[in-house]
Amino acid sequence: MSAHADVLIIGAGPAGLNAALAAAPSGARIVLLDDNPWPGGQIWRAGPQASVPAQAQRLREHVGALNNVQHHPQTRVIAATGPRQLLVEDAERGWLIDYDTLILCTGARELLLPFPGWTLPGVTGAGGLQALVKGGLPVRDQRVVIAGSGPLLLASAATARHNGAQVVGVAEQATRGAVAGFAAQLPRWPNKLLQAFGLFDRHYRTDSHVVEALGTERLEGVRLRQHGKLVELACERLACGFGLIPNSQLGQALGCTLHGQALAVDAWQATSEPGLFAAGECTGFGGSELALVEGTIAGLAAVGDRQGAARHWPQRARWQGFAKALNHAFALAPQLKQLARPDTLVCRCEDVPYSKLAGQRDWREAKLSSRCGMGACQGRVCGAAAQHLFGWQPSAPRPPFSPARIETLLCLDDTPPA
Amino acid sequence: MTQGLAADVIVVGAGIIGAACAQALARRGLDVLVLDAGLPGATAAGMGHLLVLDDNPAELALSQYSLQRWRDIARNLPEGCAYRSNGTLWLAANAEEMAVAEHKHANLRAHGVICQLVGAPRLCEREPLLREGLEGGLLIEDDGILYAPATARWMLDQPRIRQRQARVAEVDGARVRLDDGQWLAATAVVLANGIQATELCPELPIQPKKGHLLITDRYPGQVTHTLVELGYVTSAHNASGPSAACNIQPRPTGQLFIGASRQFGTTDPQVEGWMLARMLKRATEYVPALAQLNAIRAWTGFRAASPDGLPLVGQHPQRPGLWLAVGHEGLGVTTAPATADLLVAQLFDEHPPLAAQAYLPQRFLGEPTHA
Numbered sequence A: 001m002s003a004h005a006d007v008l009i010i011g012a013g014p015a016g017l018n019a020a021l022a023a024a025p026s027g028a029r030i031v032l033l034d035d036n037p038w039p040g041g042q043i044w045r046a047g048p049q050a051s052v053p054a055q056a057q058r059l060r061e062h063v064g065a066l067n068n069v070q071h072h073p074q075t076r077v078i079a080a081t082g083p084r085q086l087l088v089e090d091a092e093r094g095w096l097i098d099y100d101t102l103i104l105c106t107g108a109r110e111l112l113l114p115f116p117g118w119t120l121p122g123v124t125g126a127g128g129l130q131a132l133v134k135g136g137l138p139v140r141d142q143r144v145v146i147a148g149s150g151p152l153l154l155a156s157a158a159t160a161r162h163n164g165a166q167v168v169g170v171a172e173q174a175t176r177g178a179v180a181g182f183a184a185q186l187p188r189w190p191n192k193l194l195q196a197f198g199l200f201d202r203h204y205r206t207d208s209h210v211v212e213a214l215g216t217e218r219l220e221g222v223r224l225r226q227h228g229k230l231v232e233l234a235c236e237r238l239a240c241g242f243g244l245i246p247n248s249q250l251g252q253a254l255g256c257t258l259h260g261q262a263l264a265v266d267a268w269q270a271t272s273e274p275g276l277f278a279a280g281e282c283t284g285f286g287g288s289e290l291a292l293v294e295g296t297i298a299g300l301a302a303v304g305d306r307q308g309a310a311r312h313w314p315q316r317a318r319w320q321g322f323a324k325a326l327n328h329a330f331a332l333a334p335q336l337k338q339l340a341r342p343d344t345l346v347c348r349c350e351d352v353p354y355s356k357l358a359g360q361r362d363w364r365e366a367k368l369s370s371r372c373g374m375g376a377c378q379g380r381v382c383g384a385a386a387q388h389l390f391g392w393q394p395s396a397p398r399p400p401f402s403p404a405r406i407e408t409l410l411c412l413d414d415t416p417p418a
Numbered sequence B: 001m002t003q004g005l006a007a008d009v010i011v012v013g014a015g016i017i018g019a020a021c022a023q024a025l026a027r028r029g030l031d032v033l034v035l036d037a038g039l040p041g042a043t044a045a046g047m048g049h050l051l052v053l054d055d056n057p058a059e060l061a062l063s064q065y066s067l068q069r070w071r072d073i074a075r076n077l078p079e080g081c082a083y084r085s086n087g088t089l090w091l092a093a094n095a096e097e098m099a100v101a102e103h104k105h106a107n108l109r110a111h112g113v114i115c116q117l118v119g120a121p122r123l124c125e126r127e128p129l130l131r132e133g134l135e136g137g138l139l140i141e142d143d144g145i146l147y148a149p150a151t152a153r154w155m156l157d158q159p160r161i162r163q164r165q166a167r168v169a170e171v172d173g174a175r176v177r178l179d180d181g182q183w184l185a186a187t188a189v190v191l192a193n194g195i196q197a198t199e200l201c202p203e204l205p206i207q208p209k210k211g212h213l214l215i216t217d218r219y220p221g222q223v224t225h226t227l228v229e230l231g232y233v234t235s236a237h238n239a240s241g242p243s244a245a246c247n248i249q250p251r252p253t254g255q256l257f258i259g260a261s262r263q264f265g266t267t268d269p270q271v272e273g274w275m276l277a278r279m280l281k282r283a284t285e286y287v288p289a290l291a292q293l294n295a296i297r298a299w300t301g302f303r304a305a306s307p308d309g310l311p312l313v314g315q316h317p318q319r320p321g322l323w324l325a326v327g328h329e330g331l332g333v334t335t336a337p338a339t340a341d342l343l344v345a346q347l348f349d350e351h352p353p354l355a356a357q358a359y360l361p362q363r364f365l366g367e368p369t370h371a
């Protein structure tokens, strides 16, 4: 089976939903795919224990009501099968989609850095814990420590607390000065201010980072360095994330130029590849408001409404200012590269310790000698960690872009190109 | 080591062939310098299936001797090299292929290779995932598998071997020029740089033969032997056009390695969807349950193919001091130990452990022009 989309959107987070909404009035046939069961992306992750904010609810209903937008949940992109054609897979089948214009709204994922004990049961990412809790994981009366960097720590703490957990510590690696400087700028972005106050936590500590997760069979506590001093907290859960990194792999595989780790875009949210746009956090970390307005601009530009798109530039510029302040304030301290001990696993799929990677020439050599990144997650976690720790640039992914049933790959046309 | 020389022997290429040669030379007491440019080589890409092949007597002699050597080497191999002696099960889909199996069986037995014919009813007992209706098979018990990149690294981990990352830009007898202009000299240079050998010796009759591979997630215990179709011998091996054959190898991790495709006339390393589809179609024809497994990665590699499919091992007839260990096609992991032993015997002017004639570079390059 093969389908056609005038505009194909990958990712149904804030950017993807707004792109669909903005492109829809043109009458274009729009297909929106996402690998999650419900639209909303990372921030509006729906689930048994999640209440989605009214704005998100409205946006979802709005997009859901559009006749010319077809939404495929739990669907992943597996391969680029030709110019303007992708092979995709859902729980039941694989199929090919042809498109005229593609908008990548693939968001970001958490940066997880290895530290002793990070693979113990009970340790997750900060956003990871949030997603698990929204998905139904019980945390009532459990002691939770949240560590790492960025506003996501507070969001994760709020979700945990809302579901009955006892948050006994929030350790932010950034300095007090950096965080205070950022907070002082918040009034420039009014709704953000509200969000920040709503999230603030009396256990919040700056200049603090995780040193070790303690426990034998599972997590029993955590050792933190707070303002230079070691402290230990007993807890059942540790949620640790060091900010977000753009999901730029699909764009990279399609030939898009990168800017740092993010997809490079111009004022129209157009990438270096003709007919290929990108919006939201795959173009750099900036929060949901920036993702929303970038989605709008991309959606309008994709259907040729440049005038309409340009009207949103000032709004985007404003949220870019916020993003800049955010990225500056929460830049990672160099000592976080030294958390791992020689025997600390970096790649948990293939059980590769730090000592097997240190001293390797590049990512390719490290992979070949240690099997790092060759397991089921295909380096999504350890590749990003290794990039941060050693500065290795991972290569563009090859098909299958994510694990795929062999049956799906059999949908590929087996005649050689003429 | 002689004064002014960079080493007794310089080996160009740190793939499985260069590594095996360097190890054998170092064990004979020579100081060896291994230069490698860090290019994506066949050793990193290949399947590491250790198998006896008998398309012709020279291939059989080389692979059979090598398998014996691998069994000895395996005793010292670290676990990371993932050596297993899991056997190869050659699959016959019809009576014609079964006749090939019977012929192969007789030939191998006559040469002392342990193998047995498996009739249709026993086939599914041995490998329950095989589709029904196959004609039968041939089980070669002593064949094995290996993780070649780790093995090459293990071979190079020797006190007498020094390694250096450098690209050789020119070879001149027993001297090499690096791409930064520096000349290094030795008493002999061994060229073991796989598919890139023609960049340094354009006269070598070696062509790249592209192959696709795919690996699945972990499904332990589903497949035991390496499963190879006999159509591989009858069609794929001899065809000049693109071809794919069923080749399914269980890894010690529980993952399944699926190959194999062959294409001439391309040096583009991209994974090509159409070839992947062909290869997987072939594999699922033999093991239909594969369709429901998750593939996690696909990649390609290039085999260095000589016109007769055999490697070139020995001194270059027109370039004294330069020794060749190239052209191992799709069997270089298997034949690395034999290559190293042949090379060392010739360098030391000793009686080789198997007749060297069929692998001498002379067969393509002509007789020596030097005294």
Ligand SMILES: Cc1cc2nc3c(=O)[nH]c(=O)nc-3n(C[C@H](O)[C@H](O)[C@H](O)COP(=O)(O)OP(=O)(O)OC[C@H]3O[C@@H](n4cnc5c(N)ncnc54)[C@H](O)[C@@H]3O)c2cc1C
Binding pocket: A010, A011, A012, A013, A014, A015, A016, A033, A034, A035, A036, A040, A041, A042, A043, A044, A075, A076, A077, A105, A106, A107, A108, A109, A110, A126, A127, A128, A130, A131, A152, A155, A156, A244, A247, A250, A279, A280, A281, A282, A286, A287, A288, A289, A291
């Ligand atoms: C784990 C996590 C938790 C977060 N929690 C919060 C929070 O509580 N509060 C907050 O303000 N910000 C949070 N953020 C930041 C927030 O994600 C962004 O500010 C905003 O949601 C970005 O929107 P987006 O549309 O660019 O991307 P996302 O919301 O990330 O949406 C991208 C979507 O694309 C899908 N996708 C990606 N690649 C593919 C593919 N190849 N095929 C199919 N689908 C694909 C993803 O699964 C996802 O659903 C979180 C981020 C992360 C990573």
Ligand SMILES: Cc1cc2nc3c(=O)[nH]c(=O)nc-3n(C[C@H](O)[C@H](O)[C@H](O)COP(=O)(O)OP(=O)(O)OC[C@H]3O[C@@H](n4cnc5c(N)ncnc54)[C@H](O)[C@@H]3O)c2cc1C
Binding pocket: B012, B013, B014, B015, B016, B017, B018, B019, B035, B036, B037, B038, B039, B040, B041, B042, B043, B044, B045, B046, B047, B048, B049, B050, B051, B166, B167, B168, B169, B192, B193, B194, B195, B196, B197, B200, B210, B211, B212, B213, B300, B301, B302, B303, B304, B325, B326, B327, B328, B329, B330, B331, B332, B333, B334, B335
């Ligand atoms: C898809 C595929 C499947 C295969 N399956 C099997 C199998 O199942 N069983 C089997 O036995 N064999 C198999 N093979 C074949 C086997 O992998 C090769 O024959 C073997 O790895 C060749 O090793 P090599 O050392 O000659 O070359 P390579 O591994 O290619 O190494 C050559 C080295 O030379 C270096 N180099 C190149 N040029 C220069 C230069 N100018 N200066 C310095 N260094 C240089 C490169 O960096 C490289 O590291 C397969 C091959 C492929 C492609």
